[in-house]
Structures are given as structure tokens and as C-alpha cells.
Amino acid sequence: xxxxxxxxxxxxxxxxxxxxxxxxxxxxxxxxxxxxxxxxxxxxxxxxxxxxxxxxxxxxxxxxxxxxxxxxxxxxxxxxxxxxxxxxxxxxxxxxxxxxxxxxxxxxxxxxxxxxxxxxxxxxxxxxxxxxxxxxxxxxxxxxxxxxxxxxxxxxxxxxxxxxxxxxxxxxxxxxxxxxxxxxxxxxxxxxxxxxxxxxxxxxxxxxxxxxxxxxxxxxxxxxxxxxxxxxxxxxxxxxxxxxxxxxxx
Amino acid sequence: xxxxxxxxxxxxxxxxxxxxxxxxxxxxxxxxxxxxxxxxxxxxxxxxxxxxxxxxxxxxxxxxxxxxxxxxxxxxxxxxxxxxxxxxxxxxxxxxxxxxxxxxxxxxxxxxxxxxxxxxxxxxxxxxxxxxxxxxxxxxxxxxxxxxxxxxxxxxxxxxxxxxxxxxxxxxxxxxxxxxxxxxxxxxxxxxxxxxxxxxxxxxxxxxxxxxxxxxxxxxxxxxxxxxxxxxxxxxxxxxxxx
Numbered sequence: 001x002x003x004x005x006x007x008x009x010x011x012x013x014x015x016x017x018x019x020x021x022x023x024x025x026x027x028x029x030x031x032x033x034x035x036x037x038x039x040x041x042x043x044x045x046x047x048x049x050x051x052x053x054x055x056x057x058x059x060x061x062x063x064x065x066x067x068x069x070x071x072x073x074x075x076x077x078x079x080x081x082x083x084x085x086x087x088x089x090x091x092x093x094x095x096x097x098x099x100x101x102x103x104x105x106x107x108x109x110x111x112x113x114x115x116x117x118x119x120x121x122x123x124x125x126x127x128x129x130x131x132x133x134x135x136x137x138x139x140x141x142x143x144x145x146x147x148x149x150x151x152x153x154x155x156x157x158x159x160x161x162x163x164x165x166x167x168x169x170x171x172x173x174x175x176x177x178x179x180x181x182x183x184x185x186x187x188x189x190x191x192x193x194x195x196x197x198x199x200x201x202x203x204x205x206x207x208x209x210x211x212x213x214x215x216x217x218x219x220x221x222x223x224x225x226x227x228x229x230x231x232x233x234x235x236x237x238x239x240x241x242x243x244x245x246x247x248x249x250x
Numbered sequence: 251x252x253x254x255x256x257x258x259x260x261x262x263x264x265x266x267x268x269x270x271x272x273x274x275x276x277x278x279x280x281x282x283x284x285x286x287x288x289x290x291x292x293x294x295x296x297x298x299x300x301x302x303x304x305x306x307x308x309x310x311x312x313x314x315x316x317x318x319x320x321x322x323x324x325x326x327x328x329x330x331x332x333x334x335x336x337x338x339x340x341x342x343x344x345x346x347x348x349x350x351x352x353x354x355x356x357x358x359x360x361x362x363x364x365x366x367x368x369x370x371x372x373x374x375x376x377x378x379x380x381x382x383x384x385x386x387x388x389x390x391x392x393x394x395x396x397x398x399x400x401x402x403x404x405x406x407x408x409x410x411x412x413x414x415x416x417x418x419x420x421x422x423x424x425x426x427x428x429x430x431x432x433x434x435x436x437x438x439x440x441x442x443x444x445x446x447x448x449x450x451x452x453x454x455x456x457x458x459x460x461x462x463x464x465x466x467x468x469x470x471x472x473x474x475x476x477x478x479x480x481x482x483x484x485x486x487x488x489x490x491x492x493x
Binding site for chain 2: 149152153154155157158163243245246
């Protein structure tokens, strides 16, 4: 695609701006900021990726993945601000997810150990984990606030913190995983996944594109489960003190 | 307070504060063993907080609490809470049947509650077998409170804390619960600490009373003190309630 052609796609930005103006949605500023940010961020990433791919050095790959984990952690932690130590708990979860998924993919030679594969796959998995973590923390916090009386009941009957929070933990884990599972049920029927579409547009064989998409779909199931389960089990002890008392969420 | 009785729970200079806000100030006093002591006082006096301190759902900021002459901090929290049971004001239930709720104290210990035992506990609180498989969502306020009390009895607690359990009930349910409290106290020799806004209940059912205001213990003694209070603050409170 030429830069002239790309600039013509800005028509798609003008339409929401126009509608926002006419309907007084007051979203013009946000739309412009989002557009500018996406142009700057993606171009910057494009040049960085080009540099990293050309260098094909493991230290650059590691640096890129570390950067992804840091940004994803800083973004997700806002939703769990009331949980002590949430930052390192999310970071540890993302590191574990990266180790497990890349361990399988590279260990079994499913994908080549090059920046071209490791970085985009890591980006998709870490990004998905970040969204899952946000979904989980949102629901988990709401469950705790809304069912404080039930947790207190179980503690009052001689239950342990783990028993007291069990239902809330399971509900939050299930709720955060449902969108991933549901979206996978209709995949290919309602919409073609972004990565697969990108590959097909780029001229790849559709079957080859589907194979890679399946790889991502299966890996996403693991990241979805691990994100909520790990953050959940790492987080709940911080909600109680050593006398098994439920602490107020800040 | 008359100390002819051995204390089940003793507070010694207990303070409790949250975020620098003092909730309880220098509470010293005892709850006599196997007696019914009522906790009365205006809303916000710190009564529920005091109750939660008794079974370790909260810990004092300062001071000492003895349960059966043993410092509360030396108890394992789960063992303490089985020893000192609490029926919470809202009678919270886990989603499920009455039987599942009654079995909860046992389930938490990895044990089972036999159906026959469950029926016995239901009968103890004035309910019958037909309630066993009923969803707790279908229970009335009074029935929920009775199930909540029965559930607390399953741990065979020797001290029972009751947090305003009759405040939202109709007249008949209130009378049923009042009878139940007296029966449990006599049948199981359970020490009871009962928060109530109903001074008549405190006078007729409670053996002893604690009057609390603004986080302070204003007066303690036999329940009859509410009949003819000598403390001017208590007199003002009683007069206000009886208006």
C-alpha cells in the first residue's frame, strides 16, 4: 500500500468526527488523540520491529518482550489497585505465561526461534492476558464488594480465607474466561481473526494462515485460564491478615 | 457488673479505631458465663464492632480480650470462631437449600451433617423437616434468622453472639426468636451476647445489660438497671427510646 492510499483511509476518521460534531457527542478531541496516538505508536513500533528483525538478536527480543510485559502490567494494575502487591502479581503472571507458551512453541519447534515469530506471538498473548487480567480484576473486586457478607459468614463459622473467597474467586475466573471461549465458538463464522486476515491480505496461503490462527487460538485458551487463575490465587491472600480477618479494600 | 459469675469474655481497656477514627474507647467489662447479656445503645455506638471483636472477625487496636480466661490472640482464629459463634444481623445465606446452609459449618471442616441431625436442629429453632430442601431465597425474614441461628448451633459454640436478629421481623417472628433465645440458653447453657434496640427485650429476656454510647461503655449491670436508670446518660437514652 502506498502512503497516498494510506492517507485516503483517514476518511474513516473523518466520518466519526463529523457525526460527533453533528450529534454533539463531544468525542472529537478523543477521536483525534486516538488517531494521532495510533499513527505515532504503530509507526514507531514498525521501525523498532524492522530494526529488531534485521538484528535478530535474542537480547533485543528479550527487551521487546520485557517492554510488552511492563506496559501490560502498568495498564492492568489500575483495576486491582485495592489489592496489595498487585503490580508484581500481574507481572509474574505475564512472565509465567510467556515462559510456558514460548516454551511449548519453541521447545517443540512449532515456530522458528526468530524475532519475526516470537515478538508478534508474544504481543498477541501478552495483550490478551492483559485484557483478561483487567476483566478478572474488575469482576473479582466487584464480587468481593458485593458478597462481603457471605465471606464474613464463612469466616464467622470457622472457615479459612480460602474457603471464604472460593465462590467469588471461581465466579470471577469463569466470568473473565467466558468472552474468550464464546468468541472462539463463532470464530471464522462471524469474523475472520485479525492475524489471519492480515496474512491473507499479505498474500499468504489461506490454509497456512488458518494454521497459525489455530495456534494462536489454542495458546489464547491457556493464557486466558492462566491469567485469571494465577492472578486470583496470588491475590486473594492479600485480602486477609494473619488473624484470618477480611481487610477493607482501599 | 455482679461478678458472682465467671466471665465468658472479658474486655480490658479495649480500644478499636479505623483510619484514626475511634470506634471503641477504653472498654472494660465482662460477659458472665451461661447468661444472656444484652448490648443496648443508639446506632453508631460500636455494638456490632464489639461483637465482632468477641469472635475475632476484628482485632482490638489496643487492650486485651480474654475468652474463657485465655487471651483471644492465643486462639487459632478458626477454632475461636467455632467456639464463639455469631448470628449476623442480615442472616446471610449461601446460595442453595436450607440443608446446604445448615451443613456449612461441617462442610468447612470437611465433615458431613446427617439429615437426621439437620432435622433436629431445625426443630430446635421451631422449624420442621419440610424446610430442609427449600431454597433459602424462599424463606421469610424470621425463617432466615431461625436457620441462621440453627447453623450457628451446629458448631456447638459455647458463646453465641446475636447481632440485632429481630430488628427487621414481624411481631410473631420476634416472639418466636425471643423464646428460642431463652430455650437455647437453658438447653445448651450457652452464653449469649445480644444486640437489641428493644429495651423491653433487654429487660424481660436479658439477665445483664451493657449500655453503649459513642463507642463507650456507659453502664453495665443487671437488666433491671434499664427500668430505673441512675446514670443520667442512660436515663436520657431510655427516655428517648420509650417515647
